[in-house]
Structures are given as structure tokens and as C-alpha cells.
Amino acid sequence: MKKSIIHFVFSCMLLIPFIKADAQSFISVGGFAGGGYISGNLPSQGSFTSSVFVEAKTNPVFGFDSRLSFIFVSDFDKLLPRTSIQYYPFLKGFSLKGIVYQPVSNIFYVEEGIGPLMINDRSLVDLNKWDLGLAFSILAGTNFGDPMSIIRLGAGIEYGLTFTNTDVRYSSFHLQVQITL
Numbered sequence: 094m095k096k097s098i099i100h101f102v103f104s105c106m107l108l109i110p111f112i113k114a115d116a117q118s119f120i121s122v123g124g125f126a127g128g129g130y131i132s133g134n135l136p137s138q139g140s141f142t143s144s145v146f147v148e149a150k151t152n153p154v155f156g157f158d159s160r161l162s163f164i165f166v167s168d169f170d171k172l173l174p175r176t177s178i179q180y181y182p183f184l185k186g187f188s189l190k191g192i193v194y195q196p197v198s199n200i201f202y203v204e205e206g207i208g209p210l211m212i213n214d215r216s217l218v219d220l221n222k223w224d225l226g227l228a229f230s231i232l233a234g235t236n237f238g239d240p241m242s243i244i245r246l247g248a249g250i251e252y253g254l255t256f257t258n259t260d261v262r263y264s265s266f267h268l269q270v271q272i273t274l
Contacts, residue, residue, distance in 0.1 A: 202236065
């Protein structure tokens with residue numbers, strides 16, 4: 094587990110020199126919530142998904158922004174009242190995606206993202222493994238506000254796939270809000 098965390102942190106640190114640090118740079122924060130599926134060591138289960146993230150403008154040579162996200166995915170039954178289940182499978186973790194924005198018009202845009210993913214698999218009662226993988230996302234949205242304080246709303250899909258230990262996967266169909274500071 095410690096090796097996985099060290100590799101993920103080292104990978105994130107390699108991208109720090111490419112973050113743009115001048116007066117034109119921006120930081121934005123946001124999050125999403127929605128539904129999806131968890132699969133891996135268990136049959137696919139319906140889940141709710143949520144995430145909070147911080148995004149920074151990177152060097153324009155690379156043409157993408159860097160987004161560091163915390164992800165939480167849990168069994169949908171946890172939200173229902175009066176369920177008698179004693180344990181609800183869940184996943185939690187981090188991703189660092191490169192995000193590319195493509196304007197469709199003045200107010201509409203599409204964003205795509207891909208990057209490394211580190212997930213703590215807690216899908217079974219006695220399971221507590223860290224997995225490394227990739228996260229992919231696509232979103233269609235709209236801009237609100239003036240250029241200095243943009244609020245973005247959108248609907249998107251995210252898929253996380255791990256390659257180590259338990260090979261856990263999740264998918265998310267969600268609504269996202271992002272505010273540029």
C-alpha cells in the first residue's frame with residue numbers, strides 16, 4: 094500500500110513544474126454527484142457517486158488543465174431508509190486528470206479528461222486494498238457569469254478502471270458544478 098501511495102504522489106509531483114504560475118492562471122473548485130455502478134470482486138452493484146476537485150491551469154504548451162479529485166462511490170442502498178444490510182460496499186480515492194476544454198459555442202463546451210487513479214477498495218467487509226489505474230471522463234456543459242467569475246454546470250460520465258490487486262471498476266453518470274476563483 095505504501096508503495097502505491099508513493100508512486101501516485103511521485104507521479105503528481107512530476108506534473109507540478111508544468112502548472113502555470115502567472116497573473117493569467119486560475120484555480121477552480123467543483124464537485125459532482127450522481128449514480129453509477131461498482132464492479133470488481135463483486136457483481137455489479139448500483140451506486141451513488143460523488144467527487145470534489147481542485148483544478149489549475151497548466152502550461153499552455155500542453156493544452157490541458159490539471160484536476161486533482163477525491164472520489165467516493167458507495168452502494169446505492171445506503172441512501173434508502175430501512176434497509177437491513179449491515180455493510181455497504183464503497184470505494185474512495187484520488188485521481189489526477191488532464192482536462193481538455195473544447196468550446197462548442199459562446200456558452201456551451203465539452204470537456205474530456207484522462208489520468209492516473211488510486212482507489213481504496215472496500216467492496217467486501219474484510220477487504221482494504223489500494224489499487225492503481227486510470228480514470229476517463231467526458232462532460233457537456235454550459236458557462237454562466239462573466240469571464241472573471243465563471244460558473245460551469247454540466248452532465249457527464251466518468252469511468253475508473255484499476256489494474257492492480259482487486260481490479261475494481263466504477264462508472265458514474267453525474268451532474269457537475271465548477272466555480273473559477
